[in-house]
Structures are given as C-alpha cells and as structure tokens.
Amino acid sequence: MEIARTIPELRQLLAAHAKPAFVPTMGNLHDGHLALVKQARLLGDATVVSIFVNRLQFLPHEDFDSYPRTWDADCAKLQAAGCDIVFAPRETDLYPEPQTFKMHPDPALADILEGQFRPGFFTGVSTVVMKLFSAVFSGHAAGVALFGQKDYQQLMVIRQMVRQFTLPIEIVGGPTCRAPDGLALSSRNGYLNETERVEAVQLSLALRTLASDALAAANALPAQLPGLEQRALQALAARGWRPDYLTLRRRADLQAPQAGDTGQSLVVLGAARLGTTRLIDNFEV
Numbered sequence: 001m002e003i004a005r006t007i008p009e010l011r012q013l014l015a016a017h018a019k020p021a022f023v024p025t026m027g028n029l030h031d032g033h034l035a036l037v038k039q040a041r042l043l044g045d046a047t048v049v050s051i052f053v054n055r056l057q058f059l060p061h062e063d064f065d066s067y068p069r070t071w072d073a074d075c076a077k078l079q080a081a082g083c084d085i086v087f088a089p090r091e092t093d094l095y096p097e098p099q100t101f102k103m104h105p106d107p108a109l110a111d112i113l114e115g116q117f118r119p120g121f122f123t124g125v126s127t128v129v130m131k132l133f134s135a136v137f138s139g140h141a142a143g144v145a146l147f148g149q150k151d152y153q154q155l156m157v158i159r160q161m162v163r164q165f166t167l168p169i170e171i172v173g174g175p176t177c178r179a180p181d182g183l184a185l186s187s188r189n190g191y192l193n194e195t196e197r198v199e200a201v202q203l204s205l206a207l208r209t210l211a212s213d214a215l216a217a218a219n220a221l222p223a224q225l226p227g228l229e230q231r232a233l234q235a236l237a238a239r240g241w242r243p244d245y246l247t248l249r250r251r252a253d254l255q256a257p258q259a260g261d262t263g264q265s266l267v268v269l270g271a272a273r274l275g276t277t278r279l280i281d282n283f284e285v
C-alpha cells in the first residue's frame with residue numbers, strides 16, 4: 001500500500017492505472033468504510049482511499065477539532081482490506097489558498113434535512129469532493145467513486161453534481177453497515193458513553209416505526225404524515241433525545257410524498273442528538 005500526501009504524488013502513483021476506484025473518508029475507519037473499500041476493489045484497477053477531515057463542511061460550533069484522527073489504526077485496516085493507495089493530504093496540500101471558488105448545490109436538495117440543520121454543509125462536502133475527484137481522476141477516462149447510503153442525502157447531492165457536470169465517474173452507493181443491535185456504524189458513535197451506546201439504536205427503531213406507520217396509512221398518508229412524524233419526534237424526545245428531524249420523503253427528490261406514492265418510492269430519514277453526539281440514519285421503505 002502506497003501513501004500519497006500531495007496531489008502530484010497521487011497522480012504519479014495513478015499514472016499507470018486505467019480506472020481508479022475511490023472511497024473518500026474522514027478517517028477513523030470502521031467496517032462501513034472497509035465494506036466500501038472491498039466493493040471498490042472489484043470495480044477498478046487501483047483502489048484509492050482518501051483520509052481528510054474537511055474543515056469547510058463543519059460549522060464553527062461543530063466537532064472539527066475533536067473529530068477522531070486515528071492514522072496508524074486506519075492504515076493497518078486499509079492495508080488488511082487491500083487498499084492500494086491512501087491519499088492523506090495536509091490541509092495546505094488540498095487548500096493551498098483560501099477556497100473562494102465553491103460548489104453551490106441545488107438548494108431544493110441541499111438546503112433541506114441535513115442542509116437545514118448544518119447550513120453550508122453540502123457546499124463544503126461537494127467542494128471538497130470535487131477537489132478530491134480532480135486529484136484522483138484527472139487524466140483518467142473512467143473511474144468509480146463509492147459513498148455510503150448512511151449519508152443518503154450526501155449520496156444524492158454527489159450523484160447530481162456528477163450528472164450535471166458530466167464527470168466520467170460512476171457513483172456507487174454502498175448499503176449501511178450496522179452493529180448487531182441495528183445501530184448504523186459511524187465514526188461519531190465513538191463519542192457515546194456506555195449508557196448512550198445502548199440507547200443509540202432507538203433512532204433506527206423510531207425510523208422503522210415511522211416507516212411502518214406510514215405504510216399502514218396507505219392512501220391517507222399525505223394527510224396523516226405530519227401527525228406520524230410529530231409522534232415519532234415526541235417519542236424520541238421523551239427518551240431524552242433532541243431530534244432535528246424524523247421524516248418520510250420521496251427517494252427521487254427528498255420532497256414530501258404525494259398521494260399515489262408507494263412504499264418503494266419512499267425513504268425515512270432522521271437526525272437527532274443524544275447527549276452531545278449527533279447521529280443520523282435512514283431506511284428505504
């Protein structure tokens with residue numbers, strides 16, 4: 001496994017390869033990341049994983065400084081998973097000058113849900129992903145990049161960006177890896193204390209309940225949905241959570257369902273704080 005710190009180093013390592021398969025991460029790797037890496041190995045002729053905690057996607061009060069940085073453990077896991085190249089730029093390698101030129105994703109998709117509660121988040125994400133794509137894929141006629149469905153809205157924003165800029169990159173979504181109790185794996189799970197870790201699965205259970213209540217509503221769904229969502233929010237709040245949103249949306253555009261939308265076209269998504277930890281999750285209905 002090779003390690004590239006700078007874009008020229010990365011490009012040199014990739015020069016002999018035809019189709020990079022790329023997994024962008026912020027490090028502190030878990031089995032969800034490693035499942036993407038294993039999938040990537042089947043899809044390209046060089047597997048590249050980036051590790052970069054991107055300041056641009058964090059609000060000033062968020063956890064940029066405390067975000068776990070676990071370089072040695074990450075490298076050991078990537079080596080064992082069969083990664084070929086780790087791209088771990090320093091901030092000055094990726095942002096040698098202030099990033100005044102930014103991506104502005106469609107507000108209809110990016111200013112709702114995560115974007116409502118983390119304003120500017122998807123500008124930060126899509127800007128760094130565009131920069132990472134440029135570092136990894138320039139000079140390549142084909143490539144593939146993999147993202148987890150745990151970050152459902154992020155995957156949609158990136159798909160839209162790639163489509164609208166006709167980048168020659170296939171975007172592949174990997175299923176959400178879960179702990180045995182059903183909690184979605186996430187780097188931020190490491191912030192939870194023992195009691196919170198036991199409680200944490202309740203976010204996914206609340207989403208499952210919302211999904212099954214919504215299916216039971218059948219044709220009455222558009223009228224009943226606000227009440228069902230409110231009930232789900234209150235149930236989590238009663239357990240001590242501070243939910244940002246628990247909602248049922250259309251998979252196609254993350255807008256509210258309309259009469260006639262069936263289960264297969266819907267997704268439940270949620271974000272909530274337990275203590276100081278903010279968790280997100282979703283299920284396709």
Ligand SMILES: Nc1ncnc2c1ncn2[C@@H]1O[C@H](COP(=O)(O)OP(=O)(O)OP(=O)(O)O)[C@@H](O)[C@H]1O
Pocket residue numbers: 024025026027031032033035036146147148149150151174175176177178184185186187188189
């Ligand atoms: N449980 C999971 N299953 C599958 N993919 C995942 C999972 N968790 C994260 N990913 C994916 O891994 C990639 C890198 O994510 P990231 O490094 O932010 O990890 P994370 O666990 O999502 O951390 P965070 O706590 O910041 O949300 C993203 O595409 C993300 O969707």
Ligand SMILES: CC(C)(CO)[C@@H](O)C(=O)[O-]
Pocket residue numbers: 024025026052054057125128129151154
């Ligand atoms: C895609 C990403 C690596 C961009 O910083 C990040 O948002 C993440 O880890 O999901």
Ligand code: BAL
Pocket residue numbers: 057151
């Ligand atoms: N996995 C999403 C990255 C973030 O929360 O900043």
